[in-house]
Amino acid sequence: MPPLVQAIDLVKHFPVPGGVVHAVDGVSFSIEEGETVGLVGESGCGKTTVGRTMLNLIYPTAGELHFEGRDIFMLKPRELQTLRRKMAIVFQNPYSSLNPRMKIKDIVAEPLRTHTDLRGEALRERVLELLDQVGLTKQHLLRYPHEFSGGQRQRIAIARALALKPKFIVFDEPTSALDVSVQAQVLNLIGDLQRELGLTYFFISHNLSVVEHIADRIMIMYLGKIAEIGTRENIFDHPLHPYTQALLSAIPLVDPDQTKQAILLVGDIPSPVNPPAGCRFHTRCPLAVPACQEKVPQLKEMSPGHWVACPYTTPPQML
Amino acid sequence: MDKDILLNIKGLKTYFYTFDGVVKAIDGIDLTVYEDETLGIVGETGCGKSVTSLSVLDLVPPPGKIEAGEIWFEGQNLLTKSKKEMREIRGGRISMIFQDPMSSLNPVFTIGDQITAVLRVHQNLDKYQARQRAIKVFHTVRLPDAEQMLTKYPHELSGGMLQRVMIGMALSCQPKLLIADEPTTALDVTIQAQILKLMHDLKHEMRTSILLITHDLGVVAKICQRVAVMYAGAFVEIGDLRVVFQAPKHPYTLGLLRTIPRLGHRRERLDTIKGRVPNLIHPPPGCRFHPRCPQATDICRQRRPVMVKVGAGHQVACHLYPPA
Amino acid sequence: MSVLTEGLERLNLRYTTYLLRRNPMFVLGLLIVFALVLCAVLAPLIVPGDPKKIDFKAKHFPPGKDHPFGTNVRGQDIFGQVIYGTRMSLMISTVVVIISLAIGMPTGLIAGYFGGRVDEVIMRATDAFLAFPPMLLPIAIAAALERNLLNGLIAIAVSWFPWYTRILRASVLVTKEELYVESARSMGVRDALIILRHVLPNSISPLLIQASMDMGYAILFAAALSFIGLGAKPTDMEWGRMITSARAEFIDFWWTATFPGLAIFVTVLGFNLIGDGLRDILDPRVRGR
Numbered sequence: 051m052p053p054l055v056q057a058i059d060l061v062k063h064f065p066v067p068g069g070v071v072h073a074v075d076g077v078s079f080s081i082e083e084g085e086t087v088g089l090v091g092e093s094g095c096g097k098t099t100v101g102r103t104m105l106n107l108i109y110p111t112a113g114e115l116h117f118e119g120r121d122i123f124m125l126k127p128r129e130l131q132t133l134r135r136k137m138a139i140v141f142q143n144p145y146s147s148l149n150p151r152m153k154i155k156d157i158v159a160e161p162l163r164t165h166t167d168l169r170g171e172a173l174r175e176r177v178l179e180l181l182d183q184v185g186l187t188k189q190h191l192l193r194y195p196h197e198f199s200g201g202q203r204q205r206i207a208i209a210r211a212l213a214l215k216p217k218f219i220v221f222d223e224p225t226s227a228l229d230v231s232v233q234a235q236v237l238n239l240i241g242d243l244q245r246e247l248g249l250t251y252f253f254i255s256h257n258l259s260v261v262e263h264i265a266d267r268i269m270i271m272y273l274g275k276i277a278e279i280g281t282r283e284n285i286f287d288h289p290l291h292p293y294t295q296a297l298l299s300a301i302p303l304v305d306p307d308q309t310k311q312a313i314l315l316v317g318d319i320p321s322p323v324n325p326p327a328g329c330r331f332h333t334r335c336p337l338a339v340p341a342c343q344e345k346v347p348q349l350k351e352m353s354p355g356h357w358v359a360c361p362y363t364t365p366p367q368m369l
Numbered sequence: 370m371d372k373d374i375l376l377n378i379k380g381l382k383t384y385f386y387t388f389d390g391v392v393k394a395i396d397g398i399d400l401t402v403y404e405d406e407t408l409g410i411v412g413e414t415g416c417g418k419s420v421t422s423l424s425v426l427d428l429v430p431p432p433g434k435i436e437a438g439e440i441w442f443e444g445q446n447l448l449t450k451s452k453k454e455m456r457e458i459r460g461g462r463i464s465m466i467f468q469d470p471m472s473s474l475n476p477v478f479t480i481g482d483q484i485t486a487v488l489r490v491h492q493n494l495d496k497y498q499a500r501q502r503a504i505k506v507f508h509t510v511r512l513p514d515a516e517q518m519l520t521k522y523p524h525e526l527s528g529g530m531l532q533r534v535m536i537g538m539a540l541s542c543q544p545k546l547l548i549a550d551e552p553t554t555a556l557d558v559t560i561q562a563q564i565l566k567l568m569h570d571l572k573h574e575m576r577t578s579i580l581l582i583t584h585d586l587g588v589v590a591k592i593c594q595r596v597a598v599m600y601a602g603a604f605v606e607i608g609d610l611r612v613v614f615q616a617p618k619h620p621y622t623l624g625l626l627r628t629i630p631r632l633g634h635r636r637e638r639l640d641t642i643k644g645r646v647p648n649l650i651h652p653p654p655g656c657r658f659h660p661r662c663p664q665a666t667d668i669c670r671q672r673r674p675v676m677v678k679v680g681a682g683h684q685v686a687c688h689l690y691p692p693a
Numbered sequence: 694m695s696v697l698t699e700g701l702e703r704l705n706l707r708y709t710t711y712l713l714r715r716n717p718m719f720v721l722g723l724l725i726v727f728a729l730v731l732c733a734v735l736a737p738l739i740v741p742g743d744p745k746k747i748d749f750k751a752k753h754f755p756p757g758k759d760h761p762f763g764t765n766v767r768g769q770d771i772f773g774q775v776i777y778g779t780r781m782s783l784m785i786s787t788v789v790v791i792i793s794l795a796i797g798m799p800t801g802l803i804a805g806y807f808g809g810r811v812d813e814v815i816m817r818a819t820d821a822f823l824a825f826p827p828m829l830l831p832i833a834i835a836a837a838l839e840r841n842l843l844n845g846l847i848a849i850a851v852s853w854f855p856w857y858t859r860i861l862r863a864s865v866l867v868t869k870e871e872l873y874v875e876s877a878r879s880m881g882v883r884d885a886l887i888i889l890r891h892v893l894p895n896s897i898s899p900l901l902i903q904a905s906m907d908m909g910y911a912i913l914f915a916a917a918l919s920f921i922g923l924g925a926k927p928t929d930m931e932w933g934r935m936i937t938s939a940r941a942e943f944i945d946f947w948w949t950a951t952f953p954g955l956a957i958f959v960t961v962l963g964f965n966l967i968g969d970g971l972r973d974i975l976d977p978r979v980r981g982r
Contacts, residue, residue: 092557093528105879134881147872151894160890161880199645210876229413229646230584234628234639241638256558263630263639286633300562301632302587306611312562318527319557388711 052119053080054218054250055104060113062099069323073099074110075274078349083217086244086251088265090258090297094322095271101222101254105139106130117218135165138211142223144203148195154181154206155191161213180209184239201232205239212243220252225260237264258301262286267355270294273322273330276349280356290352290363292335329360337362374441375545375578376402376425381438383417383424390650394420394433396602399676402546407572407579409589409610411625412599415646418582421599422548425580426465427455443545461491464539468551470531474523481519484538491542502541509574510537510567529560536568543575550582565592586629590614595682598622601647601657604676608683618685620662656688664689719970725963733779744773744930753946763948765939771948774930775956781931782912782960785846789911790904792850797857798900804858805865805896806888812862819855827852831914835923842915842931845924849914853907860903864896871895898975906968909961916957932957 062074074096081087091097102108104115106122114121122133138161141147148157158177162168168176178188184205195203204224211219221240225233241264244251255261261268268285270278270293278291289295296313303310315334320326326333332342339362349357378400385392395417402408410418423429425440425447440447443462447455459465467473474483484506485499494502500519507515510533523531532552539547549568553561569592572579581593589596590610597607598619606619617623627640644661647653653660659669668688676686677693713720732739751768754760762771804815822830834848868874869892877887916933918924925931927938932953939949 092559102875107875107879131881134879139876139879141872141876143872147876149873149891149895152890160877160882164880164882164886201645207876230586230625230629231413231642232645234630234641237630238638238641258558259630259632262632262635282635296559298632300559302562302565302585302591303633304586304590304614304626304629304631306590306614308590312566314563314566315559318529318560 051083054083054118055081055252056114056116057100057104058114058116060100060103060115061111062096062103062108063111066323071322072274072325073322074103075325077113077271077274077276079269079276079279081218081250081252083250084248085266086253086264088261088268089252089254089271090256090261090268091271092256092297092319094273094319096274096322097254097256097271098222100271101139101220101252104220104252105134105137107139131165135214136216137218137220138214138216139220139222140204140207140211140224142226144200144207144227145195147207148203150195153192153194154186154198157195157206158210158213161210165214176213180212181206183212183243184209199232200228201236204228204236208236208239208243212247215247216249218250218252220254222254223256224253226255226257233260240264258286258298270297273320273325275330275346276357276359277331278356278358279349284353284356288356290356290358291360292337292363293331296334296336331360372403372405374401375404376400376580377439377441378421378425379439379441381421381424381440382436383420383429383433384436386432386434387650392649393602393652394649395424396652397438398599398602398604400597400604400607402578402580404545404578405572405576406595407569407581407593409581409583409593409596410599411583411586411589411596413584413646415601415649416599417602418599419550422465422550422580422582425548426459426463427452428459428465457491460487460539460544461542462544463546463548464542464544465548465550466532466535466539466552469555470528470535471523473535474531476523478522479519480521480523480526480534484519484534484541487538488541506537506541507534509540509571510534512537527560528556529563532556532564533567536564536571540571540575540577544577546578546580547572548580548582551584552581553588554583554585561588568592586614586625598625601652602649603657603673604686605658606683606685606687607676608680612680612683618679618683618690619658619687620664620689621658624661624663656686716970716973718966719974722963722966722968722970725959726967729779729783729960729963732776733783736777736780740770740773740776742770742773744770744777745928746770753942753949755946756948762952763946765935765949766942771935771952774935775932775952777930778932778935778953778956779960781842781925781929782915782956785842785915785931786908786911786960786964788843788846789850789853789915790907792847793853793857793907794900794904796850797854798861800854801858801861801900802865802888802893805862806869806884806892815858816862819858822852822855823859825852828914828917831918832921832923835918840923842925842929845915845918846911848923849911849918857900857903861896861900864899865892868892868896898971902968902972902975905971906965909964912957912960 057077057079060074060077064071064073077100089097089100099108103110109123115123117133125133155177158180159173162173162176181187181190186202186205225236228236237260243249253261253265262282265282267279267281269276270291272293277293278285278289285294289298296315299310299313313336317334320333328343328345329347332338335342347359347361349359351357378398381395381398383395385394398421410421412418420429424435429435435448438448481503484503488494488499488502503519504515507518512518512530512533553564556564565588568579583589593610595608596610596613597604598621600621606613606617606622613622614626617626624642628642630639642661647657655671656669656674659665662669666688674686674688675692676684677690679685679690746769748768751764752766754764756763760770760772762775765771800815804812830852831848834851835845838844874887874891877891915924916936919931919933920937925934927934935953936950943950
């Protein structure tokens with residue numbers, strides 16, 4: 051079975067006054083049907099750009115993105131419209147992803163109005179069905195977004211994403227703006243929906259604990275490039291890239307007896323406008339050697355499905 | 370606990386008078402901060418933790434008003450102080466740093482201008498002396514190129530560096546208490562690790578107490594010695610870090626610890642605390658947590674529980690633990 | 694049926710009352726404008742007799758019992774003229790603002806949303822208009838066209854629309870970056886629909902505020918045009934016209950210009966208060982309570 055989604059050498063550069071932002075610089079990965087792939091990274095790593103590119107919201111500078119075998123950037127407008135029914139995106143900020151002047155019923159109905167002939171009573175039925183799937187009721191239909199809490203708004207955004215029965219949903223930091231107790235509810239909902247509806251997810255987040263919970267495979271990005279890809283076990287139990295190791299060690303555990311010391315990286319994350327030469331991580335890497343400034347490391351498969359872009363990987367300390 | 374008491378909050382009530390009604394943001398809280406400790410106030414949005422810190426420094430914005438209570442610091446009740454006296458205390462004896470350093474600094478003045486201003490207000494220094502002190506402060510917070518730093522504008526620095534500047538400014542006059550309101554929430558996790566280590570080290574060097582306000586239980590576990598869990602305007606559990614995290618007594622604390630995804634502990638589904646944070650204009654009668662509490666009983670609906678000592682340095686406000 | 698009751702609930706009378714109570718100036722503005730509308734509509738009932746009737750025997754009567762505002766050089770009742778003048782004034786306001794909006798809104802939307810070349814072209818065009826001193830352009834255009842009121846109004850509107858273009862473009866630039874717009878794009882909603890459904894409703898507040906205040910300023914401009922002889926005809930019952938005609942006599946007969954002047958003042962004030970009030974009402978609400 052060919053993968054549902056396949057990204058090949060995606061590149062996105064943004065011109066800004068003073069240079070070019072190398073937001074995404076040669077990213078390749080694939081997503082199988084039914085799985086959840088997590089994309090993790092800190093500011094400036096390009097994960098949001100990758101997410102937007104997946105839905106053709108951003109046109110890449112170079113590279114291909116295949117969905118069901120066809121490059122989405124090569125599609126004619128009509129075909130792109132058909133494609134849009136199969137993919138959806140849920141954004142980070144539930145406070146601005148819903149039009150504050152539209153009623154909930156119109157917000158959720160919008161994709162249906164755009165792509166189907168459903169109107170009137172039939173449309174209302176379908177909207178109620180969607181709200182029900184996310185745990186909201188018909189008394190919410192005529193309300194406005196500002197009357198709801200963050201968690202509820204995210205549910206509305208999810209209901210909207212499900213409207214056209216997509217196969218693939220991109221989640222861009224869906225719980226980052228929510229309280230922890232609400233986060234759990236929304237994450238459970240996202241998980242449940244995947245099982246019920248057989249969805250494939252691309253889950254972008256900076257929060258590794260959340261990603262560990264929800265993703266089957268994970269990609270770690272740094273300054274526009276992938277540092278490591280692997281299964282949940284690969285990444286969390288046997289991280290190989292020094293950046294992944296530092297990232298994992300930096301997360302404060304909810305454990306008063308934690309003895310692990312964070313691998314402290316030196317300095318700040320460099321700007322994506324002038325990324326460091328060679329390996330982009332070399333300026334902060336505790337293992338850096340002079341060769342790191344010269345050669346750009348390629349992703350190498352260290353064990354089945356576990357790829358690392360660093361020639362000097364060491365087995366991690368016991369976490 | 371033979372440390373001295375640094376800050377003692379008694380019966381504090383801060384209300385906000387809004388169109389929809391009176392929001393009882395803090396409704397009678399007691400809290401003690403000892404010398405040379407890091408105390409974490411942890412809670413979700415709207416629980417009142419930020420309002421608590423703002424109340425201490427008389428920075429509550431309108432329509433908020435401190436309605437009742439006492440805040441004892443260095444033998445004086447801060448709520449009786451004049452505006453002028455509070456200004457001297459702020460930055461001098463008690464400092465505060467906020468979540469977003471970019472908005473705490475004035476974008477049209479250099480870093481040097483802003484830090485020397487703080488130094489000169491609280492310590493009688495002339496321009497040259499203040500500049501020298503500023504450079505020393507930058508060294509303390511491990512900012513590279515201290516001299517260069519003085520001439521830079523806030524937008525030229527990253528979030529992590531700005532937060533170091535803020536910490537530097539806050540500690541420059543060696544306050545007894547540093548209030549840090551979500552200091553690392555806006556920072557990347559690797560930067561957060563650096564800042565937390567910095568705060569930890571500085572606290573040791575300067576014997577400052579830190580009142581750390583956050584929603585992140587991991588951060589609390591990393592650097593706090595004691596923790597106070599807050600819910601809907603009141604403390605529900607206060608105690609030593611280890612005790613509260615490993616043997617929590619309040620159902621909310623339990624629920625909170627269970628509901629977050631924990632690195633290394635994988636589960637199929639996350640435990641949830643049913644329901645939502647209550648409306649603070651019409652809070653639930655009795656215990657504010659009872660509508661969401663799996664162990665609520667009749668008395669929980671009728672009467673607010675009082676804080677009761679349940680162990681060494683451990684207090685809970687829950688009817689499951691009635692006063693003796 | 695349940696939709697109806699839900700709809701009524703939405704009216705939220707309590708919040709509306711609160712808003713009105715918190716903005717007494719807004720209410721005052723509304724009352725003033727409402728009073729003006731009443732005068733316009735009920736003029737024949739309010740004014741006894743024919744204000745256009747010339748009666749040289751009643752020339753320059755000071756304000757008194759029969760003529761609350763006095764009479765002018767032709768013996769016409771100024772009170773009647775002022776009241777009937779509300780019709781003309783409100784018509785002026787409405788026409789000018791509507792024409793300005795009709796040109797300004799689409800240009801602002803398109804320039805802001807699409808950016809690039811289109812934006813450049815529109816911006817340079819508005820720059821050209823804005824380069825003229827505010828009064829000069831309407832005068833020039835009005836003088837070039839046939840001398841009547843409608844052309845005067847068109848002249849004003851054409852000189853004004855660039856402001857609206859700019860105001861709307863500025864808020865569109867912000868709104869189009871909102872996540873809900875991106876969301877609509879990700880769904881495949883067509884640009885035209887995105888603009889109408891998502892961008893316009895959320896970016897129109899500053900424009901509405903400006904337009905409501907401009908209803909008053911339009912009258913001032915029209916009055917100014919009449920003052921220099923463009924715009925309204927000498928026999929029109931238009932406040933600006935009345936002041937123009939009273940230019941010479943005003944020093945001896947103060948009431949001939951004062952009352953029309955007061956009428957303009959009150960009208961501009963009313964619309965200004967509405968605009969100010971709208972600003973207060975629209976902003977905090979959108980920020981989400």
